[in-house]
Amino acid sequence: MHDTRHLPIVINDSTLRDGEQAPGVAFRLDEKVDIALALEAAGVDEIEAGVPAMGEAELEALRAISERLTQARAIGWCRMTEADVDAARHSGVRLLNLSIPLSDRQLRAKLPGWSSPGRVLEQIGQVVRYARGQGFEVSVGGEDASRTDLDFLCRVTVAAEEAGARRFRFADTCGVLDPFATYAIFRRLCAETDLELEFHGHDDLGLATANTLAAVRGGATHVSVCVLGLGERAGNAALEEVVTGLGQLMGIESRVNLAALPAVAERVASASCRAIPEGKAIVGSHAFTHESGIHVSALLRDPKTYEALDPTAFGRTRRIVLGKHSGRAAVGDALRGLGLAADESTIALVLAMVRAHASRMKRVVNASELYEFYVRAAQAAGAATRDQARVARA
Numbered sequence: 001m002h003d004t005r006h007l008p009i010v011i012n013d014s015t016l017r018d019g020e021q022a023p024g025v026a027f028r029l030d031e032k033v034d035i036a037l038a039l040e041a042a043g044v045d046e047i048e049a050g051v052p053a054m055g056e057a058e059l060e061a062l063r064a065i066s067e068r069l070t071q072a073r074a075i076g077w078c079r080m081t082e083a084d085v086d087a088a089r090h091s092g093v094r095l096l097n098l099s100i101p102l103s104d105r106q107l108r109a110k111l112p113g114w115s116s117p118g119r120v121l122e123q124i125g126q127v128v129r130y131a132r133g134q135g136f137e138v139s140v141g142g143e144d145a146s147r148t149d150l151d152f153l154c155r156v157t158v159a160a161e162e163a164g165a166r167r168f169r170f171a172d173t174c175g176v177l178d179p180f181a182t183y184a185i186f187r188r189l190c191a192e193t194d195l196e197l198e199f200h201g202h203d204d205l206g207l208a209t210a211n212t213l214a215a216v217r218g219g220a221t222h223v224s225v226c227v228l229g230l231g232e233r234a235g236n237a238a239l240e241e242v243v244t245g246l247g248q249l250m251g252i253e254s255r256v257n258l259a260a261l262p263a264v265a266e267r268v269a270s271a272s273c274r275a276i277p278e279g280k281a282i283v284g285s286h287a288f289t290h291e292s293g294i295h296v297s298a299l300l301r302d303p304k305t306y307e308a309l310d311p312t313a314f315g316r317t318r319r320i321v322l323g324k325h326s327g328r329a330a331v332g333d334a335l336r337g338l339g340l341a342a343d344e345s346t347i348a349l350v351l352a353m354v355r356a357h358a359s360r361m362k363r364v365v366n367a368s369e370l371y372e373f374y375v376r377a378a379q380a381a382g383a384a385t386r387d388q389a390r391v392a393r394a
């Protein structure tokens, strides 16, 4: 049994492979190279860059990427066949993930003649040895591993290790796990094998990041992630969430520079023609934006009252906006930000106008609108003062 809890976790980004398999997403060669270099510059350790068997254009991209990377390692994704290994020979990539379905359901549908477990183990032994003979390093990818008998998975790791693989990738292909099950599975795998153990999770239940962190807690040494969680169907575990969660919740630092993540996310969003959802964790435009009056009045005294993450760690800044839920503290702060002094009664008038405007327009109030409200409030306050003086004189 190996205990890897104190080793750094290796971040394997699959944006260029699983991410590109997201519906409708297609990266050009220059975009692929660009994203790969941005990931490398951000400190990502491994980049799963494509599928050699897809043909010449994909091979060209794999070559372009592997030639340019100086720190990160490029990985090619193959099926567990000698033909796929052959296709990778001219990809420039030296580390292959050789994937094979393992669940009864997938085997019946995808490899009908192979229902016996022995046949699967035989294929793994044969193809891994073949790839090793060609000079490749090998990760064995267990497709649909989460719906596979755990005893059989352990036999798969033995076959992979005996044939010379260095890693087993456990794929929760359909995103059916929860963190508790994931943790238990990785404890067992960890006790049974000395292979590197990687977790690849899908987000069908919105649990991909949670499951990835649970896998690490259970002993996974490698995590497979995608920028923004881009990937098949509901996507994968998000790079930015996983590396932040590792540090924040488990005290595990990866080599990834958190401050580089927003720019990488923008790049991937642009190349995939998918806008980043405003509320997306860490990289969404509103991830560090506050409106509610109760929150803002406390935040202005101590930001940690309502921020678990420090925006500056990600190269971002806190933003306080004025809207339907704003309070006096936020209005006073915003007016001071514009260099405008206001007493409590003016602030109360401005706040009423802010709330009414935001409710009517269904958006936040901008600086020029705020200024206009201030002028109107100050005029109203002045008129009220003049009225009071007239009443007093009368």
Ligand SMILES: [Zn+2]
Pocket (backbone or CB within 6 Å): 018, 171, 173, 200, 202, 231, 232, 236
């Ligand atoms: Zn996947």
